[in-house]
Amino acid sequence: EDQVTQSPEALRLQEGESSSLNCSYTVSGLRGLFWYRQDPGKGPEFLFTLYSAGEEKEKERLKATLTKKESFLHITAPKPEDSATYLCAVQSPYNFNKFYFGSGTKLNVKP
Amino acid sequence: EAQVTQNPRYLITVTGKKLTVTCSQNMNHEYMSWYRQDPGLGLRQIYYSMNVEVTDKGDVPEGYKVSRKEKRNFPLILESPSPNQTSLYFCASSPSATTNEKLFFGSGTQLSVL
Numbered sequence: 001e002d003q004v005t006q007s008p009e010a011l012r013l014q015e016g017e018s019s020s021l022n023c024s025y026t027v028s029g030l031r032g033l034f035w036y037r038q039d040p041g042k043g044p045e046f047l048f049t050l051y052s053a054g055e056e057k058e059k060e061r062l063k064a065t066l067t068k069k070e071s072f073l074h075i076t077a078p079k080p081e082d083s084a085t086y087l088c089a090v091q092s093p094y095n096f097n098k099f100y101f102g103s104g105t106k107l108n109v110k111p
Numbered sequence: 112e113a114q115v116t117q118n119p120r121y122l123i124t125v126t127g128k129k130l131t132v133t134c135s136q137n138m139n140h141e142y143m144s145w146y147r148q149d150p151g152l153g154l155r156q157i158y159y160s161m162n163v164e165v166t167d168k169g170d171v172p173e174g175y176k177v178s179r180k181e182k183r184n185f186p187l188i189l190e191s192p193s194p195n196q197t198s199l200y201f202c203a204s205s206p207s208a209t210t211n212e213k214l215f216f217g218s219g220t221q222l223s224v225l
Contacts, residue, residue: 004153041218043115044154049213087154097159098156098159099144099214100156103151
């Protein structure tokens, strides 16, 4: 059973065109939800951790929000350098050493 | 520079030939873990370690072995590789095994088993 589902699989935006990426999860009793950025040929790089519904975190043009069943990564006025694959992961509530990742959203921002 | 270092970066081998992928971190992290990344499947956890001599299975441990004899090193061993183990592998570490607030990843090892 899939624990984490990300949508869309791919997203193409014009520079300055704001949008949102979605991460839905099925685990109950969420311990932590994580967003990572992955550039081609590199390992994922940590962006945010969210712990409870209603929580929001921001970093430059990115804002992550959390509800009881999903998280959104909002990208405001993106730039070409924001092009990357964005990964969402949830931490198992039963074993905090286990993480479940979505398959990612590949974002392409055109100038 | 604080980092997780994996070697080799690329590896091509043949079925059945034992191999080891090394992982080392210089941040004195307690927790280390191995993942494989396949198209459409995302990152899947193979094994993890909470500290020296403490390891446990992730979701896809079959065909893999690990050891944690030193805090900084966590090698991944494929004793008899098969083509279905062709994948992109990542090692990750975290400061504390009790909180795991975020993971630091290596740059990856692209493995092809012919």
